[in-house]
Amino acid sequence: MTAMGLMAAAGLGVLVALAGIWVSRWRRAQSIGALMAVVVVAAMAATFAGVAAITLQMVLEGSARFVVLGVVAVGALVGTCVAAVVSRRVVGESRRLVEAVRSVPFVAPQGLPSELQIIANTLEEAYARERALEGARRELVAWVSHDLRTPLAGMRAMAEALEDGVVTDLRYVSRIRHEVERLSAMVDDLFELSRIHAGALRLSRSHIGLADLVADTMAGAEALAAAKGVRLAAAVEAPVPVPVEADAGALGRALANLVVNAIRHTPSDGTVTLSTGVSGGMAYLAVADACGGIPPADLERVFDVAFRGETARTPTADGGAGLGLAIAQGIVEAHDGEIGVVNAGAGCRFEIRLPPASG
Template identity: 35%
Template sequence: MTETPSLRRRVTLSALALLATALVVFGVVIDFAFGSQVSRDLHDRLVATAARADALVATGASPEQTAAQLNGGGIRALLVTADGQAYGDPAISPDTQAGPGTALAPPAPPPPPDRRDGPGKPVGPPPPPPPPRPLDETNTAIVQPLPDGARLILVADTTQATAAVRDLRELLIGAGAITLAVAAALLIAVARGALRPLDRLTGLARAISTGDRGRRLRPDRPNTELGRAAAAFDGMLDALEAAERQAQEAAEAARRAEAQTRAFLADAAHELRTPLAGIQVAAEQLTNTADDASPDARTRTKRRLALLLSDARRAGRLVTDMLDLSRIDAGLPLRVAEVDVVGIADAQVERADMLAPQTTVVRTGVDRLVITADPHRVGQILANLLDNARRHTPAGGRITVHVEVLGPVAHLVVSDTGEGIAPEDRERVFDRLVRLDASRDRDHGGAGLGLSIARALARAHGGDLVCEPRNGGAQFRLTLPIIAPRP
């Protein structure tokens, strides 16, 4: 079974899958490159600030000045001197270690001194502590040792960088989704337009199946894939139409020839039957009255009349055969009935024995076999087979008719001890007007129609007649169903 997936769906989904894969790869690459660049920028700023701190320490700046110079621009600094004093951003813990993502909380401020107006009297409430920075901020920090033994902690706030990366990712996802949606719509439209020739091909095939055989695709570019398919389809339709036209013409010619042949055979047979019957009757009468003349005249007259009678009988047999062929071609009606085929065989064997007393004709096999068949036509088949055997069996020979039953089929085998039939002629002998020995058959009155008529009659009963191989003679097997099909 040929797979027939939807080309439009397959092309659209394949293209969208490839585009989605490309967009994902492109987004991952952009996200990674942007994040790496942001990280490098922050690190470079921290390194530059650390180098600036080294320069300030080298110039002898105080810790307060150094911390004040370094704070700003998104970078916070805390300078811890060698004796543990901290200067700079109080939100940075002096114990901060270098690394990204460190949550920094402000250190606990020292309690302010009490301000009193006098002994035991407070001036006012203490100032509130500085607000802590949000804990959700992300930071990256480096710890830089200074030449004077102090330790510098630099913290860069990455909140903005992280937000920029997140915004970029959302932008890439949104742009990718919009791109896929637009691409899907465009691909559907493009695929519909690209596959429109296939829709035309389908419509043409349906139109042809309904009887419109003259339509064609006629591609404008036969060198493309669809063009080659359309050209091949048109060529196939042309060939089919030509073959159908030739078949119709041949069938019509055959019908005309068959009708003419049937008309000729029927007309010739009917036209010849009456004069031939008159010739035969006149010849028989002349034969019976020839005794009134002189002996020599009577002898010559009898010879002439015998020749006339022989030719008339031969012509009569030819006319009868022509009539039988005409009826068979037109659909021979059978008058079937239950008959004993053994009795028919015995009658034909007795007739052949009387016509050929120099030849032994016997029947073997079962003694009774009742079948449904046309007794006249079965007798005609056996008569043709036995006449053929008589003409080809020399004096002293033997002709055998064997009757047997094999399953639901009756078998009648007619064999002789004549010269036999060559293997290449066993099928040709059933053709019309075929005589393997034309001169001898003509002398005996044969016209080469007997075996053809016999096979046609056998097949009209639902059986068959074949010539089988045999050493030392010919053998024909007639098969007839026990229950013949009703006409």
């Protein structure tokens, strides 16, 4: 009789469980409270049915049988009441979170259950990032509007003067060509930055040596440094640093952007030093200049798009588009690396850190 009771209890439990699963799937779009109620009711129903089946098979007569069933029924009622209270609190906290999300600006409510608190804190961080990006986009639009309008107005005036025969100086033609090249470089930088922000930057990775990258970058920057009267120096750690797995063209552009910015902000007779090595298990590329340093309040913002601090890397008369640091940061982060800047010596030191190549 006992075996039959166990089989009956197991069978009833399975049926109740299947029914509970079906109801929860059918009503999965309902509130958390409703789903919790289904779970509790299913658990209590399975317990009550199992106990009832065993009790009916046991040698219990009269009041003893009713006492057992009554105890189980009371337990089921108590469990249902507790579940109702808990589910009501969960629903209330969920609604509090929803109301906070709908408010502007969003501030994560405190005192939520741990899982909801994690969601709220994550949402607050995401909203903060979105606000920062939106602010950067607005600044970029204003910046582009200003820095495109100025050269275009000058080119229009020079073109009209040439067209009307007011002037015949070929220097106007040379100036127009110079401005066209500057605008073309600016558009190229904007396009590259948009690809980085859209996650559309495609990297062709291979094992490359950082010493070779430093040599190539110095060769490409020699003309600009000579025109500015700035010396270029290299310091390669011995033995030659371990290779990294990177896109040589993209990483070379990031390093070149740092070097060009360093040259532009280093006074004549100053020195820009490129160095590479391994530190803390990470390969690094560093560019040290003699710009006089960056105000501490600006150090964390120099990589922001369109940031213009007291000594920020901004568009200059020699054609800089002012987006070099933002592009460099995007390229480095696409390589799973880090980029930062600190004041050091007579200027500042920009450093790119990359994980060494595996294998």
